[in-house]
Amino acid sequence: MDNSSIDNVKQALQAGNSELAISLAQQELARQVEPLVIDELYYMLTVAQRLQGQLTEALASVLILIQRQPDYARAHQEKAYILLAQKHNNEAISAFLKATRLNPALLSSWSKLQLLYQQMGEQAALDFCAQQIHFLQSLPKEICGARDLMYEGKLFVADNLCRRYLQGNKHNAEAMLLLAEIGVRLKVYHDAEFLLESCTELYPDFIRAKTEYVQLLAKLGKFAKAKDVAESLLAKQADNRHYLASKAGAMVGIGETQDAIEIYETILQKSPNLANIHLMAGHAYKAAGQLNKAITAYQQAYQQRPEFGDAYWSLANTKTYRFSDKELADMQSLSKHENVDSEDRIHCLFALGKAFEDRQEFTLSFDYYRTGNELRKRKAHYDNDALDEQINQQLTLFSTEYFAQRASAGHKAPDPIFIVGLPRAGSTLLEQILASHSQVDGTMELHNILSLVSRLGGKKGQYPEMLNSLSSDYFAKFGQQYLDETQYYRQGAPFFIDKMPNNFMHIGLIKLILPNAKIIDARREPFACCFSGYKQLFAEGQEFSYDLNDIGHYYQAYEKLMSHWDRVLPGQILRVQHEDLLDDLEGQVRRILDYCGLEFEANCLTFYNTKRAIKTPSSEQVRQPLYRSAMEQWRNYQEFLTPLFKALGKEPDTDK
The missing domain is CATH 3.40.50.300 (P-loop containing nucleotide triphosphate hydrolases)
Known part of the structure; x- marks a missing residue:
């Protein structure tokens, strides 16, 4: 990576010379440079243009960056700052929320949301922001910083920071949990499993660690053990639907499919608007060979959350479902919408590829398959x-x-x-x-x-x-x-x-x-x-x-x-x-x-x-x-x- 081109712009920004930073960034972007350098330059260009008061130009720059890196949380945060400066408060809220979905450790975004919700009198949203801010402020500074780095994809830097903190704070629960989460993202699953097992033994009431442990065990196919851990959570909160869903997912894994279906159905009787539970119920129905019920569950999932790309893909992945014209139009709209999460977009693109293949429109079908694959490959880092x-x-x-x-x-x-x-x-x-x-x-x-x-x-x-x-x-x-x-x-x-x-x-x-x-x-x-x-x-x-x-x-x-x-x-x-x-x-x-x-x-x-x-x-x-x-x-x-x-x-x- 050409760090010198980035360093010059960064130094100008740190010196408060945003005009020079803009000029340098534009000069560097005119050259043929590496993709990661381009992304970093666009980010600094956006910041400099915003600080210089060039809001229209800054918005154009950040939209290019988001198109290149749709999951870059700080790009969405910058977009929100710009929209806020332009008095587009509702759009700014959407952008701040997108930033916090991608990186829940962005304290600045949570603080801005808190101020905006105060102005609007949105008490429930205000309370949620306050909880998130309190949680982040309660973390040790090093762990909060490492969590931010993890969400930004800087996994090895986050890993090193977390390990250094643990050297002086052995068996710190938050640090152990975070190091395990980083391990999962690095796919060092054995280390992550050992950390979570140790953490839950040392801190049996640390619910977030147990929840992460259940998810990892399921990912590793250790469903019997995942079921046991889920049941230990349910022993404390018998009606917690997240723990019930974790148990049901583990039961599907070990073949107790019908019992799992009954759990999903019980959850949905009490809370029929839970899109993700409809999706998981659909997977259980499909595994059990109850295809019509699976299709209905997937349809209910996207009805509860219209942008739920996985619900559309799950319908396509039955290999027998045929989409209606309305469903096709909805998916096409979602695949182009900039506020839709990249995972939802990718799922929609693959579903559209299958839908147009079924309609024998092969050129259009391949365009969707290719675009979906290109987006997925950006995350895969395959070598x-x-x-x-x-x-x-x-x-x-x-x-x-x-x-x-x-x-x-x-x-x-x-x-x-x-x-x-x-x-x-x-x-x-x-x-x-x-x-x-x-x-x-x-x-x-x-x-x-x-x-x-x-x-x-x-x-x-x-x-x-x-x-x-x-x-x-x-x-x-x-x-x-x-x-x-x-x-x-x-x-x-x-x-x-x-x-x-x-x-x-x-x-x-x-x-x-x-x-x-x-x-x-x-x-x-x-x-x-x-x-x-x-x-x-x-x-x-x-x-x-x-x-x-x-x-x-x-x-x-x-x-x-x-x-x-x-x-x-x-x-x-x-x-x-x-x-x-x-x-x-x-x-x-x-x-x-x-x-x-x-x-x-x-x-x-x-x-x-x-x-x-x-x-x-x-x-x-x-x-x-x-x-x-x-x-x-x-x-x-x-x-x-x-x-x-x-x-x-x-x-x-x-x-x-």
């Missing part, structure tokens, strides 16, 4: 080089000799059947087929292997090399731990399925700790697989999917690593090509069951009749017989997919 390094570490460590030397290590249980691959490659279909067998429990995308990797990794770069330093006894212990942790998701069958696709990266670890586990590689034709992933808005964990070049690169890296596993673990992984399954269902089912050591059962051919909770985007597709319509959907967008073809090093067959 192809980091992926390549990760793949190379696996290739370097795990050799034929490595496994031969550790052949007697690991837990000998044959219970798990891992299904790996890329998202949208047909893994849910394979799971549904196997879960239709009397000897196999279907579960979900379990996070346990990824959690083990996180624990082993510690500091960046230690996994998988650190496995060399472990005693072989640890591998059997890790295998037992995996079996113990996943017991919650089983219903008593001898075998069970773990369908986390990202586990393909960690097949070496799986075979060390569970050498008798079965591994099925769900493979799909690359154009179809990659484009299907590109138009799918994932909750998290698939950051590579928001760019055609990235997803093509990722597919090639996946193929490279799977070829390596085939070489060093010959005959131990079964590859199932999705297209072969469509061509010869019975033959492929017999092949899969034979690999798993299971007798043939006809129920596996009528998998769509099996009743079980399914939480993936393919839930409705696997509740019906096989169909082939999705095989060539990517061809409708072929003219736009050149970056994908280049990344894959393959060109489409022009004869089709």
